[in-house]
Structure formats: C-alpha cells, structure tokens
Amino acid sequence: MPPTPATPAQPPAAPVTVTVPFRAGREGYASYRIPALVTTAKGTLLAFCEGRVDSGKDWGHIDIVLKRSTDGGRTWGPLQVAADNGANLAGNPAPVVLHTGRILLVHVRSSAAASEDLILTGKVSDADGRRVWVQHSDDDGLTWSAPRDITAQVKQPGWRWYATTPGHGIQLTGGRIVVPGNHTVPPAPGGTGAEPQYNCGHCLLSDDLGETWYLGYLDQNTDGYINVNETMAAELPDGRVYFNARNDSRSPGNRADAHSTDGGRTLVLPFRPQAGLAAPVCQGSVLQLRNPDVLLYAGPALTDARALMTVRASHDDGTTWSPVFTADGLPAAYSDLTRADQRTVGLLYETGDFGAYERIAFRRVPVTRLTG
Template identity: 60%
Template sequence: MAYESSVPYRAGTEGYTSFRIPAVVRARSGHLLAFAEGRVSSAADSGTIDLVLKRSADAGRTWGPLQVVARNGTGTAGNPAPVVLDSGRVLLLQVRNAADATEDRIRRGHVPPADGRRIWLQHSDDDGASWSPPREITGQAKLPHWRWYATGPGHALQLRHGPYAGRLLVPANHSTPPTDPQDSGAEPRYNGGHALLSDDDGATWRIGYTDSDSDTDTGRSVAPNETTAAELPDGSVYLNARNEAAAAWQRVDAVSTDGGEHLVRPFRPQAGLSGPAVQGSALHLGDRGALLFSGPAHPSARALMTLRTSRDGGLTWRTAHTVGGLPAAYSDLVRLDRDTVGLLYETGDFSAYSTITFRRIPVEEPT
C-alpha cells in the first residue's frame, strides 16, 4: 500500500549533522508539532544537541521552518516528551546533561549530579509558535540515587477517562547503582521504568509507579527502558517498554488501573511484538477500540517499520501495516482524524538515521 509521506528532517541539513528521537503531537488547532534532537557535530547520543521543532498546518503533507525550542549551551537537550492539554497548552518535557556526560559515564557514576541527567519543562500557548523559558523539575522527578534518566521519548498523555481524568502521565526510565559497593565502577545495567504524574496541568510533579530489574532475587529477565503509554477506553493505562535484560524478550508490557500510581503486575515479556531492542510508540484509537504499536519488526536489526494492532488491550497483536522494508528505528504515532494516523519515524535507504520521515496511514475498519 502506498502512503502519503514527507520528510521534515534530513541528516546533514539546516546546521545539524543528524536528527534523531522523533516525537509528534496534534495541537488543538490541528497543527502537527514534530520534535526531534538536532545533533550538531555527530550522530552520537551526547555532545551538543538541541531540541528542534517543525510544524505542519496540513496534517503532515508539508512542514514549516525549523525552530530551536531548547539549547543547553554546548551540552545536550533531548528526549522530547510532549503532551497537549485540554486547555490547548503544549507541555514539553526534556532531559539535559553536559556534553561529555555519556550514558556509559553516567551509568558508572563518573559524572557529578550537576552535569548528569536533569529534567526540564517548557510550554507553548500558541500551538508551538513560541515557547516559555525552561523550568527545572529534577527535584520532583528524579530520586537522588538514580543515575541515567530519560523521559519517553515520544508523546506523553493527559488521561481522558475514569476517576483520574485530567492527570498528566509521562513514561520515563532510569538506572540505579550496583547494590554491591565493590562493583561501583562496573557498568551497571540496573534499568527501571517509572511514570511522572501531575494533577495540576504540570505545575507540580511526582513519581508514580516504579519497576526495575535491581531485585536479583526474583529471577526476572525484565529491565524496562524506553517506555510508551496509551490510555484504554476504561481509563486504564497500557505501558510498553524496551527490555534491556534479555535478548529473548525485546519488549515488555504492563497495565496501571490507578492512573499510573502503581502497576497491576510488574512488566513482563510481550512476545507478540517481536523485533530488535529499540524504542516504540503506542496509541489507542478510542472510538474504534484498537490499540496500535509502531516499531521495527525485523527480529534482530533496526529495519522493517511495522504498525501492529491489538483488539484486547495489548494481550495479543497482529500486523496491520508493513510500512516498508528499509532500515528504521525510533518512531511516534499521532491521531490525525477519524480515518488516519500519522507516523513520525527514523528511516533511510542504507541507514535508519538518514531522515525522520512522516507518513499518513489509513486506519482500517474493525474486522
């Protein structure tokens, strides 16, 4: 099937060596806001990285000029996690660190807290045309012993249904030090997932559920990392995460029925979403009752971007659309209208990181 597509970001243009980490939301006006990391000097995950934005007034067919939403001097501003509030305000959560604070050094505890991963927030009241100065919320969002930290990446939620309607929920992840002090310089892979919650439209924040692999007594082969969330029609929240613990189970999922405060059960493997270790995106279509997931479907390589669907709240999955057989990596989903969803994803002919492409995908009728 052919899809309408456009390319808001192309590596090596507009002053950036690389663009990565897509996130997209639809503003109340209908404008699409496509966020990315603009990596200045290289494609590496650290260094001088800006948060950039392009807006579309025609549902992703064309895009306006590049806007720099956030800079962190010569350091990194990244992991965009936007959410559109009922009021129309757009919130953008992000994470910042010093240019030389690589993930490996942060995980090993070799970076002072001031230079490590810190959480910031901006907002726009004009559909992304202009943005507030950034405000730091690290003290509310991150426990003191956590080392690595990432918001999303990808769109966050404002809950619409049930007793927690109005709550903001931002999926996030973190790492913790080794439990054995003798291993303090080792490469700790103690990954954990958690949620950031706000009940006052982002004025204040707190940590909701946490789940990690640091309890080695359980025998779990689950270490949730980059996490995506979707609200189900009954108000519960479906959570799906990249798994860093075992190659046999690349994705894990969980459900919260109390607005992200706790999980019904810990994250567990989801074999219905086979693919490589990579970020993915979940979106519920609401009126049609389908839950969607986007991500590469090749068993070991970042390639074969595929849209999969579930009719039972994420218990089982089937392929809905194979977007293409090219290299592909991170992605984010957005509802455009009753008949169409948008997919913002990393792809290219020979590298998954050549472009960030936007595709309009028709929504199938229920079967």
C-alpha cells in the same frame, strides 16, 4: 478545419502520503534522532526530534528541534529550536497536549561531555548529569516558555541514568498527565563499581496541568530478566493505562508491558515479557484509537535488525497483536504515532536507504488500513 481534439481529462493527483521533515546533514545539524509527534487542539502536527549538531552520538551539543504542519503533514514549516541548553544537551522530547490547548515539553538536559558510560559509572556530577525540565507553548507550538527544572520532584537521589519516554506523553481523561521514564540505580554498597547497570521503569505524574510533578510507579527489577527502557503509555477505553517498553534483557523477546488501574501510581503487575511483538532492541510507540477502539504499536518488525517499520493492532488491550500496516522494507528505528484527523493516523519514524538514521519521515496512514 478538423475539430480540435478535446483535452484529455487529467487523472487526479496522487495523495501526499510520505514527507521528510528532517534529513541528516541539513539545516545546521549533522544528525536528527528520537522523534516525537503530537496533534494540537487546533489540528496542527508538531514533529519534534533531537538535532545533533556535530555527529550522531547520543551526547554532545544537542537541541530539541521542531517543525509544524497545518495541512496534515503534507508540508512542513521552517525548523524551530524548541529547547536548547547552550552548547550542551537538551534531548528526549516528550510533548503532551493538554485539554486547555497548552502543549508541554518534558525533556532531559545534561553536560555535552556526559556520555552514558560516564553517567552509569558515577563519574558525572549531579549538576552535569541527566536532569529533567519542562516548558510550554500556548500558541500552538510557535513559541515556548523558559524551561523549569523539575529534577528534585521526579528523580530520586542516587539515580544515575535518566530518560523520558522518548515519544509523546499523555493526559488522561481525568486530567492527570503521565510521562513514562526510565532510570538506573547505583550498585549496592560494597560492590566494585563495575557491576552491570539495569534500566528500571517509572513515570512522571502531574495533577495540576504540569505545575508540579511527582513519581508514579517504580519497576526496579535488577535481576537482568526485565530491563525496562524507553517506555510509552496509552489510556485504554476502560480507563486503565497501558505501558509498553523496550526490554534489553534475557527474557523472551525484546518488548515488555504492564497495566495500571490507578492512573500510573502503581502497576497491577510488574512489567512482563510481551513476546507477541517481534522486534529488535529498539524504542517502539503506542497509540490508543477511539471510534473504533484499537490499540496501535509501531516499531521495526525484524528481531535482529532495526528495519521493516510496521504498525500492529491489538483488540484486547495489548494482550495479542496483529500486523496491519508495513511502511516499507527499509532500515527503520525509533517512531511515534498520533491521530492526525478522523481519517488519518500520522507515523513519524527514523529511516533511510542504507541506514536507519538518514532521515525522519512522516507517513499518513488511513485509519481504515489499521482497523479494518
């Protein structure tokens, strides 16, 4: 009998680099928006976003939903509701992982009927408008505490619109918690009420692990040149805090940034244009890597459309930037970054084949691709 041929060796399975934890129209929600991503002290990935029940609108019945991954984002557990406000809105998730292992979830709540236009024109009561809440998990994101209203500590009277980040907040090496935010102030007395509303920047700070909160810097530029919106923060190797923001204004480019040397209490200089980051008007995310020390930025790279999700790197604390990784050429919008493990950065971002909001994808990116 002829010898039985040896079974050819099978090539190793390709590594799982892209998964889709959230897909529009599935698991009870018409749309998923506004991703946020953290790695817990135990190494679990927590992917948060807004689950919009009825449509893709920014107001209405919206929950903060969550999926967990214990294998680096290769697979995801079942959908959880981390925060809900009944049939109203709970959104803008800003999770923070503490050195104790506790995970905070700072977010905003409002009435389902409180659209941005109604809030900006002062037609929504304080009770129905944007309010700030926090809750926590002590079991790696499996369950969450009852929420606490911290609005009186971090929102000044008269502010109308209010939003946290969106994306993850940070705990500094010294223990302080920093969660960026933005707000609008009402028109000056004697106006018509139809004056333009400019986004202004601030941050929420806590020095006691989230028990109490207070406001840090205020960047209230209302001349239309810098319009600070949707800010994220990173602690630089020298201890400074770097803030990078969407800029909906007439200054060069659509990004702005600033630094703080006192843990977010004040800014060295007000936000200024960061024209080195080509981007559309859209949220972007930042992450400071250690070993090696590289500051990363993720966001769409086209200037006139939300598409081409690209990670850029800075070796000079945000002064200059270079592209180091492009996910693909598809539509793309909001994002968040985390250090998934020693070899991998996780990128959670909105994307789709025909529009940027068809799904929220997760991508594993080798650190070596981002740092050289």
